[in-house]
Amino acid sequence: NAGVTQTPKFRVLKTGQSMTLLCAQDMNHEYMYWYRQDPGMGLRLIHYSVGEGTTAKGEVPDGYNVSRLKKQNFLLGLESAAPSQTSVYFCASSRGRADQPQHFGDGTRLSIL
């Protein structure tokens, strides 16, 4: 049972390039989340989804877009990467609302030069 799988694990981009981070979960969870984690800060929510075909903004959505075309997948896009987006990105999923644990992938380490 893989749980939450994120690809790629590492990536280096140049300023202005675009890319998509992939998240897949095999737990049949309704809810999926994208976070970023920066030194000395707690996890910050970028975007999330409460079900297939839905997305919503989190705390720090600017510069990112997301799509949830299939229940098991949640994609995070950077249209024009900026150095401020250098971070570790985590995807998580949960069965329902925030009265249940979220289960995390092992992250994507992204550097923007």
Next chain:
Amino acid sequence: GESVGLHLPTLSVQEGDNSIINCAYSNSASDYFIWYKQESGKGPQFIIDIRSNMDKRQGQRVTVLLNKTVKHLSLQIAATQPGDSAVYFCAESMGLWTDKLIFGTGTRLQVFP
């Protein structure tokens, strides 16, 4: 190596001793609380959760205590082992009334022989 966790408070304990990690939460309306463990280069791993109608919950070698009066949460680890070395952080939410968890910044636990 993993740069997340710079400047975090650190708890150093000897192998075999008990560890107590504390967390102050901010919202008196929070109804649900979780503890996560994050090892270097990995995603957060769910340890234990507790709802506001409980004061204490026990798992395998771990106990979570909730004091709603002073908005304080603690994680107790019995017979700490080297494999317990990690960053631990708490998260809170308003349970069924929200889709989002709010994460703390964490405490680094170092276990020495």
